Amino acid sequence: MSENLPKSFEELVQTHDKPILVDFWAPWCGPCQMVAPELEKLAKDWKGKVSVIKINTDEKQDIAGRYGITGIPTMILFKNGKEIHRISGAMRSEEIKKVFGGMI
Template identity: 55%
Template sequence: MSNILCPHCYGVNRVPDQRIGEDPKCGKCHKPLFSAKPIALDGAGFERFVSRSDLPLLVDFWAPWCGPCKMMAPAFEQAAARLEPRVQLIKINTEEQQSVAARFAIRSIPTLILFRGGSEIARVSGAMDASGLVSWTTKQL
């Protein structure tokens, strides 16, 4: 069984591991747990996902004024479609969530951090294409 957080209501769902790939729905709001799109979170949502999710989380720390971040956004979406349901992809706007960015000492953007079990397991800075994102994430797991 794995704890999977709903991207819509942030409810915690216990899903049997063998059923994760079967388009599970949230027990609280009944929406899909996976949408093949990155989840934009605020600080509280980020804390909830990192502390409660059993799935690895790939977090893109970005800003709206950042050219490389804008260039990588479509690739990050494509990577979400390829990595879910094994990994959930999250976006943190460092302009709006400065405390989260400071906590993880984000010095350049885009920065990607991979979390598992509430802990950072890998980090890389710089834009990547979808294949690079999928390859880097898979190698880290």
């Protein structure tokens, strides 16, 4: 997982060659801390198929605002430059796979 973003988040979304699962989170968010190891597991399971990226909403408020993030954790799947689906709340990796697995 990475927080090393190109100059523009939109550039990453538009030009990336595989789907991107973005986790919008913050360090003070308890449910976000619960989801973090689940996303690390998913990143390993989906290696080569999906890029999993974390965006700290405290540090990247402009990106969070642009995507209408009002609650965290929120996960958004982008594919071919477009938002495909989003979910909010703490979930286990199996639940996240059920939601996004068929969209990859």
